[in-house]
Amino acid sequence: MPDVVLEARGLRKEYGELVAVDDVDLEVREGGSLAIVGESGSGKTTIAKMIVGLTAPTAGSIVACGRDRSAPSRSARERRRRGSEVQIVFQDPYSSLDPRQTAEQALDEVLRLHRGGRQGGRAARELLDLVGLDERQGRALPRALSGGQRQRIAIARALAAQPRVVILDESVAALDVSIQAQILNLLADIREETGVSYVLISHDLAVVRQITDEAIVMHRGRVVERGSTAQILDAPQDEYTQLLRASVPRPGWKPERRRRPEDQGAPA
Amino acid sequence: MSTVPTVPGLSGAARRRTRAIAGSGKVAVVCLIVIAVALLVAIIGSAVAPHDPNASNLNNSFVGPSAGHLLGFDSQGRDLFSRLLVGARTSILGPAAVVVLALIAGVLCAIVAAWRGGWVDSAISVVMDILFAFPGILLAVLAAAVFGPGLTAAALALAVAYTPYIARVLRSAAVRERAREYIAAGEVQGLSAWAICSRHLVPNVAPLIVSQGTLLFGYAMVDLAAISFIGLGVQPPQADWGVMVATGQPGVLQGYPAESLSAGLCIVAVVVAVNLLGERLSQRNEEQR
Numbered sequence: 001m002p003d004v005v006l007e008a009r010g011l012r013k014e015y016g017e018l019v020a021v022d023d024v025d026l027e028v029r030e031g032g033s034l035a036i037v038g039e040s041g042s043g044k045t046t047i048a049k050m051i052v053g054l055t056a057p058t059a060g061s062i063v064a065c066g067r068d069r070s071a072p073s074r075s076a077r078e079r080r081r082r083g084s085e086v087q088i089v090f091q092d093p094y095s096s097l098d099p100r101q102t103a104e105q106a107l108d109e110v111l112r113l114h115r116g117g118r119q120g121g122r123a124a125r126e127l128l129d130l131v132g133l134d135e136r137q138g139r140a141l142p143r144a145l146s147g148g149q150r151q152r153i154a155i156a157r158a159l160a161a162q163p164r165v166v167i168l169d170e171s172v173a174a175l176d177v178s179i180q181a182q183i184l185n186l187l188a189d190i191r192e193e194t195g196v197s198y199v200l201i202s203h204d205l206a207v208v209r210q211i212t213d214e215a216i217v218m219h220r221g222r223v224v225e226r227g228s229t230a231q232i233l234d235a236p237q238d239e240y241t242q243l244l245r246a247s248v249p250r251p252g253w254k255p256e257r258r259r260r261p262e263d264q265g266a267p268a
Numbered sequence: 269m270s271t272v273p274t275v276p277g278l279s280g281a282a283r284r285r286t287r288a289i290a291g292s293g294k295v296a297v298v299c300l301i302v303i304a305v306a307l308l309v310a311i312i313g314s315a316v317a318p319h320d321p322n323a324s325n326l327n328n329s330f331v332g333p334s335a336g337h338l339l340g341f342d343s344q345g346r347d348l349f350s351r352l353l354v355g356a357r358t359s360i361l362g363p364a365a366v367v368v369l370a371l372i373a374g375v376l377c378a379i380v381a382a383w384r385g386g387w388v389d390s391a392i393s394v395v396m397d398i399l400f401a402f403p404g405i406l407l408a409v410l411a412a413a414v415f416g417p418g419l420t421a422a423a424l425a426l427a428v429a430y431t432p433y434i435a436r437v438l439r440s441a442a443v444r445e446r447a448r449e450y451i452a453a454g455e456v457q458g459l460s461a462w463a464i465c466s467r468h469l470v471p472n473v474a475p476l477i478v479s480q481g482t483l484l485f486g487y488a489m490v491d492l493a494a495i496s497f498i499g500l501g502v503q504p505p506q507a508d509w510g511v512m513v514a515t516g517q518p519g520v521l522q523g524y525p526a527e528s529l530s531a532g533l534c535i536v537a538v539v540v541a542v543n544l545l546g547e548r549l550s551q552r553n554e555e556q557r
Binding site for chain 2: 083096097101114
């Protein structure tokens with residue numbers, strides 16, 4: 001069985017009175033792919049932020065590549081090391097790139113940080129090639145590129161650090177369906193080529209099915225169901241997962257309109 | 269620092285009129301020409317002045333323009349045109365120093381407040397709110413009382429007084445940028461706070477820094493001229509446009525307004541040009557966002 005590259009135990013995050021994440025355990029194996037599913041506000045993104053170190057957990061532990069990262073990093077070397085273990089691709093391709101930096105400059109900055117700039121422009125061109133962008137697009141500023149192209153750059157930038165795990169935080173949610181499919185195919189190809197592991201955060205069950213093996217379902221900060229993606233989507237056990245599954249529009253689907261209390265006694 | 273203030277001095281309607289004028293491309297070109305000429309004179313004025321600006325001859329007191337003396341003489345018989353040319357240096361470089369110092373302090377406070385947030389942000393806000401309570405002129409008077417009259421003390425006092433205006437506006441923009449995901453991506457990559465701020469955060473608020481700087485330049489020029497006018501800035505007989513407005517007062521009363529008028533017109537021309545250009549840059553900045 002492949003090694004565990006990312007493990008979280010008893011993860012908890014409080015914002016004052018609000019408990020955003022409560023007692024969450026998760027595990028990602030080398031080359032594996034875990035989906036975190038749930039409605040908005042269920043704590044999915046908070047988990048991602050805790051894993052990459054953008055926010056500190058209130059309790060619990062996070063171990064990536066055998067090293068604890070529960071506490072904030074204290075040195076530049078530690079920050080770089082953590083960056084080369086876990087990376088993240090954000091949801092919004094319009095705000096996740098510096099508007100003043102071209103794709104090549106963005107990649108070059110990461111390459112210099114993590115690989116010392118030894119491979120120079122060749123590594124940047126290889127990364128652009130990996131995500132399907134040409135040299136002209138690599139020299140363009142983000143405002144000259146489409147949402148899908150920007151998200152490809154964000155993926156390339158995450159991969160430039162050669163991470164073992166990439167967190168995809170609703171990374172295709174802001175794209176239209178055809179571009180979503182392209183990006184998902186690209187992610188599957190990259191996983192096959194590089195052996196990177198994914199943590200896919202999504203509320204879109206179709207996306208989850210396409211690229212993940214395992215899944216956990218979150219509701220109000222807690223994990224309500226876990227298992228293989230196929231089992232959770234095809235035979236959900238928990239009531240909330242069943243509701244989530246049933247809420248996906250499908251051919252012939254007619255949503256039941258609930259009557260408002262004030263309409264109850266109104267004449268037809 | 270909950271609200272975004274504007275540079276002091278203009279009412280809403282006046283500001284709207286200024287913005288309408290500043291929106292014109294031709295006006296911007298004229299402003300640039302006026303500023304370029306003023307800068308050139310500030311740099312080479314001393315070298316090209318036809319006469320010694322401090323050489324007085326009471327026989328020439330209030331003598332009008334002639335072939336060798338384009339603007340005539342002041343009350344002490346000094347060549348007015350030469351004094352205007354030489355006075356440009358302190359009149360232009362003084363406000364420039366004020367703006368540069370205020371920008372350095374303001375940008376530093378704004379970026380630290382936006383980056384650290386929490387109690388650091390609150391502490392900087394309180395300090396800025398306290399500084400807001402002191403008008404620039406009052407601080408300059410205090411500085412003159414402590415360090416003695418002169419341009420350095422006045423410029424330092426005004427820089428301190430202008431810092432909160434820069435800090436408050438920039439802090440709002442920096443907080444907005446700080447929340448964007450490319451900043452978070454830099455943190456996750458392992459970039460240091462200094463690298464993220466200097467390579468990403470500051471360059472992305474730079475247009476606002478430039479437009480605020482140009483707007484404040486006009487106010488600094490007027491305030492420094494006022495400080496020189498009340499005798500606490502540049503000291504006579506050194507030529508300075510503010511000093512010239514002040515020393516020309518007796519001439520105005522005697523029907524010889526050339527000294528006050530020429531220096532005053534130079535101040536107005538540069539201030540209007542810089543303010544209109546600042547408004548133009550602000551507009552462009554807003555349009556690009």
